[in-house]
Structures are given as C-alpha cells and as structure tokens.
Amino acid sequence: MKLLLLILSFLLFTGAGDKKWGKNGHRVVGDIAADYLDDETRDAIDRVLGPESMAIASTWMDEIKSDSTYDYTHDWHWVTIPDGMPYAETEKNPNGDLIKAIRDITADLKSGNLSTQEEANKLKMLIHLIGDIHMPLHVGTGEDRGGNDVRVEWFWDSSNLHRVWDSGMIDETQLSYTELSRSINHPTNEQIVNWQNSGVLHWARESMDLREEVYDLPKDKSINYEYMYRKYDIVEKRLLQAGVRLAGVLNEIY
Ligand SMILES: [Zn+2]
Numbered sequence: 400m401k402l403l404l405l406i407l408s409f410l411l412f413t414g415a416g417d418k419k420w421g422k423n424g425h426r427v428v429g430d431i432a433a434d435y436l437d438d439e440t441r442d443a444i445d446r447v448l449g450p451e452s453m454a455i456a457s458t459w460m461d462e463i464k465s466d467s468t469y470d471y472t473h474d475w476h477w478v479t480i481p482d483g484m485p486y487a488e489t490e491k492n493p494n495g496d497l498i499k500a501i502r503d504i505t506a507d508l509k510s511g512n513l514s515t516q517e518e519a520n521k522l523k524m525l526i527h528l529i530g531d532i533h534m535p536l537h538v539g540t541g542e543d544r545g546g547n548d549v550r551v552e553w554f555w556d557s558s559n560l561h562r563v564w565d566s567g568m569i570d571e572t573q574l575s576y577t578e579l580s581r582s583i584n585h586p587t588n589e590q591i592v593n594w595q596n597s598g599v600l601h602w603a604r605e606s607m608d609l610r611e612e613v614y615d616l617p618k619d620k621s622i623n624y625e626y627m628y629r630k631y632d633i634v635e636k637r638l639l640q641a642g643v644r645l646a647g648v649l650n651e652i653y
Pocket of ligand 1: 420460461476527
C-alpha cells in the first residue's frame with residue numbers, strides 16, 4: 400500500500416506539469432511594462448482593464464486553466480522547437496502554440512474589431528504570454544516537457560527544472576513582485592530600443608540559446624546556492640526584457 404501511494408504521488412507530481420513563470424514573475428513583467436507605455440497606450444489599457452493593473456491581470460491566463468470554457472488556450476503557454484531547428488520547420492501543435500498565440504492575439508488586438516470583453520481577455524492573454532516566451536523552458540526541446548521531466552533537488556527538496564525556473568529562483572529572493580520589479584527595472588535607453596526592435600521569433604530563439612545554461616546541472620541534480628548564484632542574472636534579464644518588449648508591442652497596438 401505504501402509503495403502504491405508512493406508511485407501514485409510520484410505520477411501525480413510528475414504529471415502535473417507547471418507551464419508558467421510563477422505568479423510573481425508574471426506580475427514583474429506586467430509591472431515593468433506599465434512604465435514604458437505611451438500616454439495614449441496607457442489610456443487605452445486603463446479603459447480596457449479598468450482598475451486592474453497589468454501586474455494583476457498578468458496571471459489571469461493561468462487562473463482560467465480551471466475553467467473548461469478556456470480549454471482551447473491550454474497549449475498556448477509553450478512551444479516546442481528542437482535544437483537547431485527553425486520554428487518554421489517544426490511540427491505544429493494543432494491546438495496552437497506560444498508563438499502562434501502571440502502573433503494571432505496581437506493581430507486581433509490591432510484589428511480593433513473586438514467586443515469590450517474579448518479585448519480585455521486578449522489583452523490579459525498577451526500580457527501573460529509575452530512573459531511566458533521569455534522563460535527559457537517555455538520554448539521546449541520536445542524531450543522533457545519543458546524541463547518538467549528533469550527531476551532535481553532544489554535546496555534539498557524534490558522539484559523539477561521547470562519549477563526551479565518558473566518560481567524556485569524568484570521565490571528564493573524573498574522579494575515581493577513590486578520589490579523585485581523595482582530592483583531590476585533599470586534598462587539603458589539603448590537596451591530599450593534594441594529589445595523592442597525585435598520580434599517573437601527572436602525572443603524564442605533567445606530562450607533556446609539559454610538552454611545550455613539552464614541544463615548545466617551537476618551529476619547528482621542537487622542544486623541550490625551555487626546554481627542560483629550563477630543563473631539568477633538570466634531570470635532578471637528575461638523578466639526585464641519581457642516587460643520592456645510587452646510595452647513596445649502594446650504601444651504599437653494602441
Ligand atoms: Zn503561462
């Protein structure tokens with residue numbers, strides 16, 4: 400019986416793949432983006448979201464995973480691109496993927512033909528997904544469900560690589576999302592221009608290029624202070640890039 404329970408909990412654990420930055424990662428992206436909006440864009444977003452901030456709206460797309468009405472969005476949080484392959488040549492998920500969703504939602508918002516409710520939903524999705532594509536393991540190799548199958552010990556607790564990158568390192572800072580956002584929100588003007596002057600395929604490519612760093616694990620897969628020390632800069636940079644780029648896309652839409 401004990402063994403059965405162990406096996407069951409193992410299956411449940413490994414089957415429940417997380418597919419997101421943790422809540423605070425997404426909030427940081429929304430919070431940073433709010434600082435780089437044109438006046439016109441800010442007014443439009445205030446109109447669409449009402450009193451809800453972009454930071455708070457950023458996690459809605461994870462919340463709707465519990466609502467079957469939105470099952471069609473389930474696979475939009477990630478994309479599979481094997482090493483060395485351009486996205487164009489990959490086998491496409493019939494349910495859509497992260498790159499297609501960002502492109503389609505951006506086009507829908509630009510069209511201006513949406514009902515108020517649809518516009519609010521799509522805006523919240525875009526805020527979330529531009530965060531997701533900057534999380535390196537959301538652009539998966541196709542071999543380990545975006546690192547969910549790579550079991551690691553994170554500070555001596557059982558975890559997996561996806562979870563470490565999704566929330567483990569961010570939680571380890573013990574900062575709130577506003578503190579975290581304030582601590583990293585210092586891009587140079589040159590960075591803002593360069594980062595905003597790039598598209599979704601480039602962002603995915605950058606995530607792929609980080610794989611070597613992400614999968615650089617010790618043999619015993621026990622990671623803690625040193626891994627955090629060596630990799631956390633990447634997390635900060637990706638959150639900042641995502642925020643700055645989200646603002647760029649929104650300025651273009653509105
Ligand atoms: Zn997500």
